Amino acid sequence: FKPSLLHSAGKFVAELKTHIDKIWPPGGGASHNLSPLEISDLMGKFSRFEAVLEAELQSIGGYIVTQKSGFDTAAMVENGQVFFNKELESKVPEAIPDVRQAMRCIAFELPTAAGFHLHRANESVLRKFWDSVTNGKERPSNGNMGVYLSALRDAGAGKKSTL
Structure with missing residues (x-):
C-alpha cells in the first residue's frame, strides 16, 4: 500500500511523535520516568491513532501477494x-x-x-x-x-x- 494514502493517520503520527519528543527529547536518554498523567495522555493519543489507522486501512484496496519461488x-x-x-x-x-x-x-x-x-x-x-x-x-x-x-x-x- 502507499503510505501517502493514509491522510488522517499521518496527522496522528505527527501528533504522537511531537508528544513523545516532548516527553523524551531526542538524544536526551531514557532516564525520565513517566507520570501516570503522561502515560494516560500517551496511551490516549496512541489509541486515537490506532483507531484512525484501522479505519483508513479498511478503506484501502490492499492485497497480500505470496512469494513465488525465488522471484522478486x-x-x-x-x-x-x-x-x-x-x-x-x-x-x-x-x-x-x-x-x-x-x-x-x-x-x-x-x-x-x-x-x-x-x-x-x-x-x-x-x-x-x-x-x-x-x-x-x-x-x-x-x-x-x-x-x-x-x-x-x-x-x-x-x-x-x-x-
Whole structure:
C-alpha cells in the first residue's frame, strides 16, 4: 500500500511523535520516568491513532501477494518486463504492457489471465517478426497467429525450422 494514502493517520503520527519528543527529547536518554498523567495522555493519543489507522486501512484496496519461488514479488507486480530478455523492450515495445500484466497476473495467481497476456505479447512479437522477415510487406488482414504463420510459410519468409 502507499503510505501517502493514509491522510488522517499521518496527522496522528505527527501528533504522537511531537508528544513523545516532548516527553523524551531526542538524544536526551531514557532516564525520565513517566507520570501516570503522561502515560494516560500517551496511551490516549496512541489509541486515537490506532483507531484512525484501522479505519483508513479498511478503506484501502490492499492485497497480500505470496512469494513465488525465488522471484522478486515487487518486481513481478510493478516491473514485470525485467523477467524477459532485455532486448524485448527495444525490439517490441508494444509487447511490454502485456508482459507487465502477465507477470502481475502470475504474482496474483491468475494463470488464465497471465496466459491471455502472454499470448498477446507473443502476437506482438509475431507481428514484428513479420515486418522484419517480409521487409515490411503488408500484414495479413486477419491478425490470427495461424494466418500469420501460413502467410509466412507461403511467402517463404523466415527460417523454415522456425515456422
